[in-house]
Amino acid sequence: MKTLLVELGARRYPIHIGAGLLGDAGLLAAQVPGRHALIVSDGNVAPHYLARVEAALLEKNIRSLVLPPGEQEKNLARFADVIAELAALGASRDVTVLALGGGVVGDLAGFAAACWMRGVRFVQLPTTLLAMVDSSVGGKTAVDLPAGKNLVGAFHQPAAVIADTDTLATLPLRELRAGLAEVVKYGAIADADFFKWLEDHADALLARDANVIAEAIAVSCRQKAGVVVRDETEQGERMLLNFGHTFGHAIETEQGYGGLLHGEAIAVGMVLAARLSAHLGRAPVADSERLQALLLRFGLPVTIPPGLSADALFARMRLDKKSLSGALRLILWRGLGQAEVVRDVPEADILAVLS
Ligand code: NAD
Ligand code: GLY
Secondary structure, X not given: OEEEEEOOHHHOEEEEEEOOHHHOHHHHHOOOOOOEEEEEEEOOOHHHHHHHHHHHOOOOEEEEEEEOOOHHHOOHHHHHHXXXXXXXXXXXXOOEEXXXXXXXXXXXXXXXXXXXXXXXXXXXXXXXXXXHHHHOOOOEEEEEEOOEEEEEEEEOOOOEEEEEHHHHHHOOHHHHHHHHHHHHHHHHHHOHHHHHHHHHOHHXXXXXXXXXXXXXXXXXXXXXXXXXXXXXXXXXXXXXXXXXHHHHHHHHHHOOOOOOOHHHHHHHHHHHHHHHHHHOOOOOHXXXXXXXXXXXXXXXXXXXXXXXXXXXXXXXXXXXXXXXXXXXXEEXXXXXXXXXXXXXXXXXXXXXXXX
16 A cells, blocks of 8 residues: 655645555544544445445444436535435534545535535545546535536545555446546646656556556656645646646536546547647647647547537636636646646637637
């Protein structure tokens, strides 16, 4: 097991990464210091892994809520379901909410934990690659609205993250690929050596080589934890983690959250952001091509899905959370390993890349 720390002072917490961690009853039981807990999971994850988590918490008063899977379920109605379950449990301030699943379950359960009695203890048990490398770390919790992704949410850090890499064995290949998009993001925005390492280990990652995947998760979490410690509430540097996201979120929203997976949309978004940067003369065209080539090697989409108009996507981009006073702020880059926040990108240039 590798353990990293997110050094947030009194709210510092560990990220444990390793094989078989959900079978470590002692580790799981230690996450619930109070008398009761709510486990939130989804219908794809629960049949594989819920029983082990419940077995570890036998001494506690626990309830489990299994939600239907999918991004379309990350909404206010499901948030209300989690809150109702906490009420049924008679949850008091010493309750622990455990999120067992991917980023959808983590964001939703985390938001409920942030709101219940103005904030209770919350532990992330990520079971997708995307959740292990990104969404379980850093305390962003939210639900989507028809108007936009993650528009209602809170910053609420977990008390611990336990990433059992064995759970990736049951993850559908398409979901593994989607998680790799966020791994590529870390190389693209801040670590050209890691990007090269990903190129060299692409086949091993796709083959789910345990050591290589664990290394990719650890490098990603280390990078994310560093950014979160320096800029927890996204006043500056943390915005860079949204490379590709303004474009990607626009695609997801425009598709009604039922089209591309989040990681797939981010892959397309990163290629668009890179292409825009090259178009504006800020980044080498060759780097943008290298980014696209690695994403293609991971089996990820790199073009806007058919049927989405440039004008509609641009209108969605305006509602991005990084916009200030109606002005769009985009994460562009200077080439591999270097991202930057850019304001006032001419609308015509954005529309040119979207067309
Ligand atoms: P997800 O939670 O929908 O999981 C993907 C699919 O895999 C689901 O169908 C799920 O049921 C299934 N699944 C999960 N683990 C499995 C396993 N081990 N075996 C078999 N099936 C499994 O999606 P995701 O890609 O994990 O997360 C995407 C979400 O994360 C989006 O809503 C995105 O906005 C959010 N996100 C949040 C942050 C953050 O900082 N909070 C960062 C990145 C992404
Ligand atoms: N996924 C972007 C962030 O956590 O800030």
